[in-house]
Amino acid sequence: MAPRKMIDASAPAEGGGIALAEDVSAGPGREDPLFINSLAKGLGVLKAFDGDWDALGLREIAARSSISMGAAQRITHTLVRLGYLRKDDRTRRYRLSARMLDFAYHYLHASPLYEVAIPFVASARDDCRETVNVAELDGPEVVAVIRMPSQRRMNPTSTIGRRLPAFCTAGGRAQLAWLPQDELADILDRTDFQPRTPRTITDRAEVERRLEIAQREGFALVDEEVNLGEIAVAAPILDGNGRPLAAVGVSTSTAHWTVEAARERLAPVVMETARRISRSLRGWKPF
Amino acid sequence: MAPRKMIDASAPAEGGGIALAEDVSAGPGREDPLFINSLAKGLGVLKAFDGDWDALGLREIAARSSISMGAAQRITHTLVRLGYLRKDDRTRRYRLSARMLDFAYHYLHASPLYEVAIPFVASARDDCRETVNVAELDGPEVVAVIRMPSQRRMNPTSTIGRRLPAFCTAGGRAQLAWLPQDELADILDRTDFQPRTPRTITDRAEVERRLEIAQREGFALVDEEVNLGEIAVAAPILDGNGRPLAAVGVSTSTAHWTVEAARERLAPVVMETARRISRSLRGWKPF
DNA sequence: ACGCTCTTATCGCAATGCGATAACTAATTT
DNA sequence: AAATTAGTTATCGCATTGCGATAAGAGCGT
Incomplete structure (x- = not known):
């Protein structure tokens, strides 16, 4: 419940705009009907694996990305299923999978x-x-x-x-x-x-x-x-x-x-x- | 007229079946209440920028990731806002941004x-x-x-x-x-x-x-x-x-x-x- | 063994994101 | 040039989808 707000620098691209990371959790419907929140949250979770911390638990993921635990649950589940996250069944912790490098590969070859x-x-x-x-x-x-x-x-x-x-x-x-x-x-x-x-x-x-x-x-x-x-x-x-x-x-x-x-x-x-x-x-x- | 039906019973709205090289979905769209489809689709779009093709138009993105154009519209909008995609306002085409390398960075430092x-x-x-x-x-x-x-x-x-x-x-x-x-x-x-x-x-x-x-x-x-x-x-x-x-x-x-x-x-x-x-x-x- | 903390599963609700369509703009044809 | 077409942006009503809370289950430390 620590109201720590980790504002990550996610959107440097556009000048104006709304602070999106800000209202992700306590979000009242914003005025951007084209913005898909779940996608932003998912990518936010991927970003949460930042420091050299090792495997993260569900709770910590939720805290770092400032999303609810339910969301963290669903997102990690999805990312594991897609192969971007790997889960250690023993410790119940998550870490990034080598599949994250796919993005780099695509970018470099574009x-x-x-x-x-x-x-x-x-x-x-x-x-x-x-x-x-x-x-x-x-x-x-x-x-x-x-x-x-x-x-x-x-x-x-x-x-x-x-x-x-x-x-x-x-x-x-x-x-x-x-x-x-x-x-x-x-x-x-x-x-x-x-x-x-x-x-x-x-x-x-x-x-x-x-x-x-x-x-x-x-x-x-x-x-x-x-x-x-x-x-x-x-x-x-x-x-x-x-x-x-x-x-x-x-x-x-x-x-x-x-x-x-x-x-x-x-x-x-x-x-x-x-x-x-x-x-x-x-x-x-x-x- | 109630032609809005959706015969999709046979085609579970799994995230981008075709474009994903892996067996991402043998049929996960089915009953997996924890699976967030929009997230899968979003990542699928990122993956659609595969070959050495250059900037992609909305239509092509939709086709490659096998999603509707509406979805493509929303997803690209979101990804641009988050900085992962860049849009050329003149040609209306999209390409990956250097931000894609963030993922590689996080992974390599984990x-x-x-x-x-x-x-x-x-x-x-x-x-x-x-x-x-x-x-x-x-x-x-x-x-x-x-x-x-x-x-x-x-x-x-x-x-x-x-x-x-x-x-x-x-x-x-x-x-x-x-x-x-x-x-x-x-x-x-x-x-x-x-x-x-x-x-x-x-x-x-x-x-x-x-x-x-x-x-x-x-x-x-x-x-x-x-x-x-x-x-x-x-x-x-x-x-x-x-x-x-x-x-x-x-x-x-x-x-x-x-x-x-x-x-x-x-x-x-x-x-x-x-x-x-x-x-x-x-x-x-x-x- | 018994708390405690963290994770997994379940559920009802409405907000969210969906697809279709219409309005628009740029590029191509005639 | 005007007309046609391909492709992109904006809008809308609705059901689906993903939401948060809660309950049940696992480990772990003491």
């Missing part, structure tokens, strides 16, 4: 980006022996789409699907810098300039200045703004109209690289890699 | 396997300069969980989330071979021994013999049974009780490797890598 980029990314990683990644912009965030880690273990192993704010990441800035003015402004309007480290630039004007520099230089460089001890460089993958589709980036450690070294030896690699991928993609028009 | 394995896999790939992967068993199939491709472009670029039959893949056999007898039998019972190439072993007894050999040798070797021109070697990652959690595998091309060379130079790598990962995982008990 665009040629993945397949085309892989060999170039592999080659780039071998050239500089550092972690290379490809990230897409999704609203004010970037999402890791490809990740080829170096042997060195990085701080928080960034995984496919990881989301980070665009304004302070190299991949994010590399895409923001090539965006049309109005779209950029729209995204920055929606951005929460929260510092991730003491070195994160939180001033919008200053970020915009960095974007101009990135545009001019052809790459974005971020120095310990995301994680202390980490330097990242990224360049945009552009479609035929010069619109950014994603960014190729390299992350490395201040223990082995200086900003100057990165600028000199890493930046050319990401720019060249991004250019090659861009060229291989020509002809395919995203929306 | 177990320590991913983080622990990454550096070892990276190191293995650098040792043999071939594609290294980690796959988990999910029923009679294996699912790719980690993929570190070589620079050489492989036939069908295997992606995270890709599913293949366990009985004819190296990663699959490496896990089957270490499974308790009853579980193995259960999985083989459910296996459809369909050949993927002319060289696929489709005789259950012969597959079982190969499993014994794999068990004895410590690794599984598959020669062009999945794709022509491809040799794969894999070894199991075991938990404290000797139960397989996943498998480390290397895929390579017959153009550059012979079976003997793979056995001699690749097998030791996967075995050693699997052993290292296994040891790093001790203490964590999956269910």
Whole structure:
């Protein structure tokens, strides 16, 4: 009964709109007759398996997704039946099944980006022996789409699907810098300039200045703004109209690289890699 | 006129029967009061974005997931609102959003396997300069969980989330071979021994013999049974009780490797890598 | 053994999501 | 261009579907 309300950031897409996660439980009929509540709840449950907590019990699922236990019961039952959740009959706890990766598979195969980029990314990683990644912009965030880690273990192993704010990441800035003015402004309007480290630039004007520099230089460089001890460089993958589709980036450690070294030896690699991928993609028009 | 009847008695409104590859519903729509149909349909729509087709229109979505257009309308609306689908207002078509990768992220972070394995896999790939992967068993199939491709472009670029039959893949056999007898039998019972190439072993007894050999040798070797021109070697990652959690595998091309060379130079790598990962995982008990 | 907590099963009700249809808009044909 | 068509959005009344509460059942700890 703890009235804890876990508002999850579910709907960053549309600007206005109603706070949907808010009234899911105590919901009086809302004014959106097309919105299917059970679907939202179901996906909410899938999202509840967030932290590195292991198997969840029914009660905890209900609490985390702020739904009634009856709903949790029905939803878990359905998800188990569909194969997305697995249940340990002994402990009566649930955990995600490998079928969750189906979604990633479908997504990655819905665009040629993945397949085309892989060999170039592999080659780039071998050239500089550092972690290379490809990230897409999704609203004010970037999402890791490809990740080829170096042997060195990085701080928080960034995984496919990881989301980070665009304004302070190299991949994010590399895409923001090539965006049309109005779209950029729209995204920055929606951005929460929260510092991730003491070195994160939180001033919008200053970020915009960095974007101009990135545009001019052809790459974005971020120095310990995301994680202390980490330097990242990224360049945009552009479609035929010069619109950014994603960014190729390299992350490395201040223990082995200086900003100057990165600028000199890493930046050319990401720019060249991004250019090659861009060229291989020509002809395919995203929306 | 009361033509609104519904002869659907014969066609229980099970969620998207056709499009779902698995036996999602042998007939669950029937009497299963806990089964939430709208949730199944919603997930079915997400799955409809399967091939490399690009953006889908409402009509096509409805057809692919075998739901009414009304349902398609409501579901897409909901999914767009939740951020899983993106809509191009000009063409009125939908496509998956990067948010789909959230699921992969949650799944990969629900177990320590991913983080622990990454550096070892990276190191293995650098040792043999071939594609290294980690796959988990999910029923009679294996699912790719980690993929570190070589620079050489492989036939069908295997992606995270890709599913293949366990009985004819190296990663699959490496896990089957270490499974308790009853579980193995259960999985083989459910296996459809369909050949993927002319060289696929489709005789259950012969597959079982190969499993014994794999068990004895410590690794599984598959020669062009999945794709022509491809040799794969894999070894199991075991938990404290000797139960397989996943498998480390290397895929390579017959153009550059012979079976003997793979056995001699690749097998030791996967075995050693699997052993290292296994040891790093001790203490964590999956269910 | 007896509480306790959490999970599974059951039930009656009405809100929710359903399918059909109509209004609309973009793209194609003539 | 006007006319035709394919496809998408909006609306509506109704029964179905999924809802929350409650009761029955399992484990677990003390």
